[in-house]
Amino acid sequence: MAYRILIVDDEPALQAMVGEILARAGYETQPALTCTQALEKARAWGPHGVLLDVMLPDGDGFSLLGQLRQVRDLPVLFLSARDEDEARLRGLGLGADDYITKPFLPQELLLRLRAVLRRVYREEDAARLGRAEIDWGKSALRRDGREIPLTAKEFALLKKLWEARGNIVTIDALCGALWEGPLVGYENTLMVHIRRLREKLEEDPSHPRFLLTARGLGYRLRREEEP
Amino acid sequence: MKLRGLFKGALLLTLASLMVAALAVVGLLGFIYYNSQGGQNWDAPLQQLSQTLTCEEGDYTFSGEELLGEDRWAMLLSEEGQVVWSCRKPEELPDQYALTDVASFTRWYLRDYPVLCWVRQDGLLVVGSPKGSIWKHDIAMETPVLLQTPLWFLGFFLLALGSVLGVGWLASRHWFGQLQQTRDAARSHWIHGVSHDIRTPLSVVMGYAAQLEEDPALGPEARRRAGAIRAQSQVIRDLVNDLNLTMRLDWEMQPLRRELVQPAAFVRQTAADFLNGGMAQGFEVEIDLPSTPLPSIQGDPFLLRRALNNLLTNCVRHNAPGCPIRLGAGARQGQLVLWVEGGVLSRHESPPDGPALEEDGGAAHGTGLRLVAQIAAAHGGRAVFRAGAPYRCEIWLPLARQ
Numbered sequence: 001m002a003y004r005i006l007i008v009d010d011e012p013a014l015q016a017m018v019g020e021i022l023a024r025a026g027y028e029t030q031p032a033l034t035c036t037q038a039l040e041k042a043r044a045w046g047p048h049g050v051l052l053d054v055m056l057p058d059g060d061g062f063s064l065l066g067q068l069r070q071v072r073d074l075p076v077l078f079l080s081a082r083d084e085d086e087a088r089l090r091g092l093g094l095g096a097d098d099y100i101t102k103p104f105l106p107q108e109l110l111l112r113l114r115a116v117l118r119r120v121y122r123e124e125d126a127a128r129l130g131r132a133e134i135d136w137g138k139s140a141l142r143r144d145g146r147e148i149p150l151t152a153k154e155f156a157l158l159k160k161l162w163e164a165r166g167n168i169v170t171i172d173a174l175c176g177a178l179w180e181g182p183l184v185g186y187e188n189t190l191m192v193h194i195r196r197l198r199e200k201l202e203e204d205p206s207h208p209r210f211l212l213t214a215r216g217l218g219y220r221l222r223r224e225e226e227p
Numbered sequence: 228m229k230l231r232g233l234f235k236g237a238l239l240l241t242l243a244s245l246m247v248a249a250l251a252v253v254g255l256l257g258f259i260y261y262n263s264q265g266g267q268n269w270d271a272p273l274q275q276l277s278q279t280l281t282c283e284e285g286d287y288t289f290s291g292e293e294l295l296g297e298d299r300w301a302m303l304l305s306e307e308g309q310v311v312w313s314c315r316k317p318e319e320l321p322d323q324y325a326l327t328d329v330a331s332f333t334r335w336y337l338r339d340y341p342v343l344c345w346v347r348q349d350g351l352l353v354v355g356s357p358k359g360s361i362w363k364h365d366i367a368m369e370t371p372v373l374l375q376t377p378l379w380f381l382g383f384f385l386l387a388l389g390s391v392l393g394v395g396w397l398a399s400r401h402w403f404g405q406l407q408q409t410r411d412a413a414r415s416h417w418i419h420g421v422s423h424d425i426r427t428p429l430s431v432v433m434g435y436a437a438q439l440e441e442d443p444a445l446g447p448e449a450r451r452r453a454g455a456i457r458a459q460s461q462v463i464r465d466l467v468n469d470l471n472l473t474m475r476l477d478w479e480m481q482p483l484r485r486e487l488v489q490p491a492a493f494v495r496q497t498a499a500d501f502l503n504g505g506m507a508q509g510f511e512v513e514i515d516l517p518s519t520p521l522p523s524i525q526g527d528p529f530l531l532r533r534a535l536n537n538l539l540t541n542c543v544r545h546n547a548p549g550c551p552i553r554l555g556a557g558a559r560q561g562q563l564v565l566w567v568e569g570g571v572l573s574r575h576e577s578p579p580d581g582p583a584l585e586e587d588g589g590a591a592h593g594t595g596l597r598l599v600a601q602i603a604a605a606h607g608g609r610a611v612f613r614a615g616a617p618y619r620c621e622i623w624l625p626l627a628r629q
Contacts, residue, residue, distance in 0.1 A: 011431075013427075013431045014427055014430055014431055017431045017434040017435055018434070020438065021438065024438070081423045081424075081426035081427055083422075083426075083468065083471060085529075101426075102426040102427055102429070102430040103427075103429040103433045103434075103460065103464045104430060104433070104434075105433060105434075105437055105461075106434050107437070167499070168502055169499070170492065170495040170496050171495065172489075172491075172495060215514075216495070216498075216513065216514030216515075217502075217512075217514060218499060
């Protein structure tokens, strides 16, 4: 299913460019140049998400956010040229799902939009790493038809890395996901859990393909499609 | 610069006020002196007038009508107080005066007529003026008070001087403050306006350039050019962001949201975010942290991350196509030092001994490094930039109080 995204911006050139980026990534888009158009299309077209500019000819995006939410409870990402902390905090404080400052790179927009949609619509990715498949419901891995159960810590670790897959997650963030309170001194225990997870996930744990170490920083779960 | 301008303004205003005050006082004193008895020297015409009144065998001859004028009158009293000669004497005045009458009018008034007296051999010449035409006064003072007068005058002068200086300083401060506010607001609006207006077109440029860069239908050369446009657009974006923040820090418009920052976790997260952002393709980032935990600092994580990001971006821009970048933290001389070093130096070699640049990174280094220095200063610390290879930048920050 292709997600429908409403792009609300008073600049036609930016509308066209964002529309092209999203279309290439498989989204359906509709433009709206004013608040009035945005409300009409939100009612008639039923988008899954909205990219919203703050300054519009017939109102401001902050007020429009509330009006859109009255029409439908849908995710909204601000896409604004206003970079002040106050504007960003106001947008997020009003309940926006993200606040992206212009100018932005297409990849950044796509990643952040995808993250919001995945979170809101609880999109279940095909959780597959090489020959291993992750069964989130059973807290287990399945490889070659064999089910390998994960401990609570291994499951939390894999989930944290999966949510940020492709990116480095620091030792501190991983410890924060596994334990509460001060995190000093947990690094060695974390290494033990990583080693055990590798043994279950990787074909050759000594030369991991997916759960990679970022030396001095943390760990990274490689995407399937990465070279 | 601001303080010097304020001081000059206060000085100018004070001098102008002093000049006005001095001219007013001198003018007033001059006016009083010129129009008083002292200034006009009443004695001289009275003496001349007396000389025009002559007596021959009991008959008086008066030739001073012109000196006397039209509205004044005169009379001569004998030693017994009897009027022996008069000229235009008002009828209401008696012809005989007692000693007490003479004692009174010589100093004050004769039945409300201001009078002047001149002692002659044959009596007392009294010259009167119309009622209400002259104000007479008398000053009597004890000698010790008179001797203290200069001190009192000096005291009053110093008090007046202090008041004038104080008023001048306050007025000029208020005036300069208003002027500065207007100027700051104009600059702020201009920079905000420009940065706001540049963002949307830059988004379009960056967006299309990034798409072209990855378009397999284009040849490698066209894609390389698109990549260059995308990269340079990012430079402009960073410049606009830095310019905005540097302005906000300059004019104290950026609130410092301090919180307890754990240096090791902060350095790791900053490096991870930088690498995740895809800015460091071809660069190897090495983290250098001590094995023992570092003490915390009270800082604004957003600003500190921005400072480290600027240093990392600087390294990447000046070391293409790639080199090791070292990012580290340590405690030295009771302060926390965050540092970024770009170049070929291995971590076991001695630290570079290049000459230190100015604390703002030197004008040639642009807004990025100046911002680093500003962020360090906003946290009560300093930034040190060392020229040479490898390029090394340090941010020294005070530790949080335990």
